[in-house]
Amino acid sequence: MARRITLGLYLLFLALPLYWLINMSFKTNEEITGALTLWPRNPTTANFVRIFTDPSWYMGYVNSLEYVVLNTVISISLALPAAYAFSRYRFLGDKHLFFWLLSNRMAPPAVFALPFFNLYSAVGLFDTPWAVALAHCLFNVPLAVWILEGFMSGVPREIDETAQLDGYSFPRFFFRIFLPLIGNGVGVAAFFCFMFSWVELLLARTLTTVDAKPIAAIMTRTVSAAGMDWGLLAAAGVLTLIPGALVIWFVRNQIAKGFALGRV
């Protein structure tokens, strides 16, 4: 019973701020700045309508999703062979390389913001989804390697050897036999690439100005504007919750293992 109560209180603590945001997104600015109300007295969808009809708003979501998906695809496809190498072979400098990769997962974005700005301006990718997608590879590729390596090490090596004896070529073995076996791992790795790319703002904001500006950065515009449009801000925030909520549902049984970088 005490366990139920503890958990209940914790979940309430998690849910309340979210509820408040959703609550506000359905209010008019007059109601928000007026007396405190626990639920919208005059529910309005005007805030959402405004976002969906104004390209400078909804393009933010499109931009965000664009670089997030790009990044996920790049990260996973690069990480797969590398994770296989780490889980199956020893080679010169493997341990150091693995550590170096990990250290990049931990690299502070603040350190990289300025050099990235210079770098991507120099190669002409500034203000494109590619710039952000590649920049996020800095921490997502190592993360994907780590997660995938953890899952791959759980597959006995006898499977590789058997396939080899059965005359499978390496690519055929890899895609037809091995990938399906670590399907969960790929799903989890993709989820985390998606997540960390989706939640990051500093790099995404630094590397874009107009054309590829992510929704999160567009939101900060409202924050700094005089005469704060709280309702609109809340509605934009609520809409950023939805992609996350959707992907969580698909990986809910694997979440914990993934957060442990595949190492529970």
Added chain:
Amino acid sequence: MNDRPFDNRAWLLVLPVLAIVLFSALLPLMTVVNYSVQDSFGNNQFFWNGIGWYRELLDPSTDLGSRFFGALWRSLLFSAIILAIEVPLGIAVALCMPRDGWRLAATLVLMALPLLVPWNVVGTIWQVFARGDIGLFGHVVNALGIDYNYTAGILSAWFTIVIMDVWHWTSLVALLCYAGLRAIPDAFYQAARIDGASRLAVFRWIELPKLRRVLVIAVLLRFMDSFMIYTEPFVVTGGGPGNATTMLSIDLVKLALGQFDLGKAAAMSIVFNLIILAVCWVFYTVMTALDAEKQAEGPAKGAE
């Protein structure tokens, strides 16, 4: 893991990853190093400054040094508070989680939700939620007669960013511990009951030891992410009031992108990065040691 064959051709498989990480980590770092040893008078005119910036940065009596150490201590204090709250709380929550059924699914989804909120939206949510005028939390706290205003009071500001981080990340610790707890075979609990162990003894001698591996990962992730936190406190407090919540990352971005003081910012980046690298190395060593231990116990694990 030691029975893997030695084959340097495996490098070919690692090459793509290596290429992209070199491009997005090493290249920028070289730029940073380059900046850190130069000074500029604007107009893109640079001249050699050697280790001048580093000297200034690491000398607390200079402006730059005191600023750097101030931010460093604030970041360390923040990380320490975060770990002290989130790790025990996360373990406690994990112990309370249901073992299966729809309740578990609902709990998992709700717990994971804050983790997938864009970091500036986390800031926004708490900025709004904690305001005295329009936020439920701020309103309730003020109504209790407590003087709470995170834009004016240092204590209020710290309290807000700490509770925000607890809201944001405790679930990560809890999920990790939950996964660790799930991996404990029922036989251990059964054996403990047979041995007449109390609930506390079960936690002390079974659950805690089995959680060691995940706890190392949890502490690593939470330390790193809280140590380099930027977006969330920036949105809520903007580093204020004064410099009270200016963490290392916030300070660095101010220096680099705000004041465009490239040399100083670069030197600070390098030192920041070295600290991260050192901590990372310690954790990595511990983690591989634990991995090796688990490997050694491999045969016994087979039957679990």
Added chain:
Amino acid sequence: MARITLDGIAHAYRPNPRSDADYALKPLHLTWERGLAYALLGPSGCGKTTLLNILSGLLRPSHGRLLFDGVDVTDWPTERRNIAQVFQFPVIYDTMTVRENLAFPLRNRGVAPAAAARRVTEIAELLGLSPMLDRRARGLTPDAKQKISLGRGLVRSDVAALLLDEPLTVIDPNLKWELRSRLKAAHRALDRLMVYVTHDQTEALTFADRVVVMQDGRMLQIGTPAELFERPEHVFVGHFIGSPGMNFLPAAVTGDRAVVAGFEIPLGAAYGPLPAGVPVQLGIRPDFTALGAGPGGLPVTLERVDDLGRLRLARVRLGPHPLVARLPDGVDPATAALYLDSRRLHVYADGKRVPPPGELRQEAAA
């Protein structure tokens, strides 16, 4: 504590069992005595683990009562029952030393430190753990760890029973023997009631004083290893015990004669009328058959000879029915005939042994 009684214990995992098949464990009446070692033997899924969980209190039986020394403990939780258990894989407290591990059950029960220390030393000596008492339990080999969990079971002097759930599964084959002899020695020294669950007949027959053979949630026979070997009460027991298992031949039995595939075989006793409409079989262990050259043997066709080193076995057919027979040295299997020891022949009707008239009924729960 001396005696465990299973009074009509049965278990169904489904809430409202309808047919027999819904029962993981069918009603059992048994009494187990102190000082004896019992083995629960059967293939996986036969209900032996269910029974063990009922004994340990992990599972409440859906029917029947469980008595320890006449006291109904059916609803008692594990910790109250005073039993000890050794699991399939070693359950140890990683972060404790071996000594702390062994002392743990005593410490939890508030045994005085001095008495506990004495007891720990004693048990460690018995199990050969003395040299490693102060080492961390974590880094030890699986067999040492299993000795620790065994030691935790033995260290309390008041346990009603020690339950062992396939304790040798993860042990290297060459170390199994050592651990088993330690176990037997401990059993003799401590005079406990032990219940040993296994699917390995060698383990069961070498370890236990009494073996309970189970199949499909049913107890088929309980007896000493010799009884199971010489007089299997059920076709399954004949098959399961012994390697190779017992030969069974479909037969028609009248009086002291049986007819198998047209051949007449004399029986050791005259049987009364057998139940009608059920299959009747003749059972005999390969050990009590032989191929030979003399007269009066049954003509068989040879399929192949298995040389097991210390003995040779011939796989032959009597008419259409396959069976395994001993092949003594110097006998040419191609021309030899089959001899059966008629005193070792058993008659089975519908899978169950039909006792010959006049045989003293074996006390099932000896």
